[in-house]
Amino acid sequence: MASNDRQAREERARLRTYQARQEVHAGKQRRRSRDNLIAVLALVVVLALAVGAQLFFFNGGPGTPEPVASETPAPTEAAGENQGEVPSPDLAEGRTWTGTLTLNDIPLGVELDGAAAPQAVASEISLIQSGFYDDVSCHRLTTEGLYVLQCGDPDGTGGGGPGYSYGPVENAPADGVYPAGTLAMARQSNNGYSHGSQFFIVYEDTTLPTDSAGGYTVIGQVTSGLDALRAGVIDQGVADGATDGAPVVPTTITGFTIE
Numbered sequence: 001m002a003s004n005d006r007q008a009r010e011e012r013a014r015l016r017t018y019q020a021r022q023e024v025h026a027g028k029q030r031r032r033s034r035d036n037l038i039a040v041l042a043l044v045v046v047l048a049l050a051v052g053a054q055l056f057f058f059n060g061g062p063g064t065p066e067p068v069a070s071e072t073p074a075p076t077e078a079a080g081e082n083q084g085e086v087p088s089p090d091l092a093e094g095r096t097w098t099g100t101l102t103l104n105d106i107p108l109g110v111e112l113d114g115a116a117a118p119q120a121v122a123s124e125i126s127l128i129q130s131g132f133y134d135d136v137s138c139h140r141l142t143t144e145g146l147y148v149l150q151c152g153d154p155d156g157t158g159g160g161g162p163g164y165s166y167g168p169v170e171n172a173p174a175d176g177v178y179p180a181g182t183l184a185m186a187r188q189s190n191n192g193y194s195h196g197s198q199f200f201i202v203y204e205d206t207t208l209p210t211d212s213a214g215g216y217t218v219i220g221q222v223t224s225g226l227d228a229l230r231a232g233v234i235d236q237g238v239a240d241g242a243t244d245g246a247p248v249v250p251t252t253i254t255g256f257t258i259e
Contacts, residue, residue, distance in 0.1 A: 080193055084164025087126040089118035097125065101222075102255035103138060103151070106232050108201075109224035110183060112258065117170040120185050120195060120217045127162060127197055128258045136197075138251040141234065144243035147204035149234065150186055151253060152197040161196030168192040172215025178202045181226055185217040201226075203234050 092114030101108045114121040127133060138151035139158055153160040169192045178184060182202040188194035192213035199219065203226060208216055236248040 080167075082164070082166045082193060086119075086164050086166040087122045089122045091122035091125055092118040094118065097121065097220075097258050098223075099128070099258035100255065101253070103229060103251055103253060104232060104249070105254055106228050107225050107255075108222050108229060110220055110258075111223055112183070112220040113171065113218075117217055117219050119166055120170055120219045123162075123166060123195070123197075124199070124219060125258055128256045132162060132197060133253045133256045136253045138233075138253070139246060140244070141238050141247040142244045143234075143238055145206075146208065147180075147206045148200040148202050149229070149247070149251070150198060150200040151251070152186075152199050154197070158198075161198065164196065165193060166195050167213075169214040169217050171218045172210075173218065176207050176210060176215060178206045178208055178216070178218070180204050181222040182206075182218055183220045183222060185219060187213070187216065189213075201229070203230055 092112075094115045097112040097114055099110050099112070101110050112121045112124060114125075132154070133152065136152060136154050137156045138149050139153055139156050140148075140150040142148050150158075154162075167187075169187075180202055184200055184202070185195045186198040186200055190212045195217060201222060233247055233249045233251050238244065239246045239248050
């Protein structure tokens with residue numbers, strides 16, 4: 001009888017030990033699952049932050065290191081090919097075009113080089129002749145390190161365009177130096193096929209870094225009126241005392257002719 005009681009106690013002890021081990025094992029499994037879930041959530045947060053930062057950079061928000069890379073074509077498409085009804089480069093006729101770009105009634109003499117940048121110049125000729133630029137703003141001025149006035153966005157936000165986008169980069173300076181008076185096309189970072197209607201005027205010698213798409217398409221130059229533009233717009237600075245943003249003097253394209 002005593003032997004049977006002892007055997008029963010030993011069986012119960014073994015059962016409790018087994019149950020304890022099972023509980024420890026189950027606890028480890030729960031902790032492992034919890035840790036895996038935390039790791040996955042952390043990865044999702046990191047990826048979301050990375051994507052958000054990249055989108056901010058591509059849209060050229062104030063303070064980005066490439067303040068002319070803010071063109072967002074409509075519709076936005078993958079890099080590598082033209083999108084929409086892009087004017088034929090034949091329109092540039094492989095020649096120099098002369099005209100007048102008027103900002104706030106300040107006339108700037110301009111030349112567009114249809115031989116060096118046929119696709120971009122063809123697009124500009126088409127937009128100019130259609131009246132696309134009439135009363136469109138110059139929404140962005142940079143005054144520290146990079147010296148450009150950016151114009152041509154019909155939305156005035158830095159995100160507008162003509163409804164098409166094109167590439168590739170043409171006629172970019174090999175040394176990355178854009179002399180005062182340069183006229184060049186804005187684009188998205190790392191996307192040589194994101195040109196649209198936005199262009200920038202370099203008012204002081206500026207060095208712009210290249211990215212995976214190269215430099216920036218130079219379409220021509222300002223041949224006269226740059227000093228008047230500096231006095232009437234540039235020298236008044238950027239709104240709120242910033243170095244990158246809307247000009248203090250609201251600036252509008254009041255005329256653009258080419259021939």
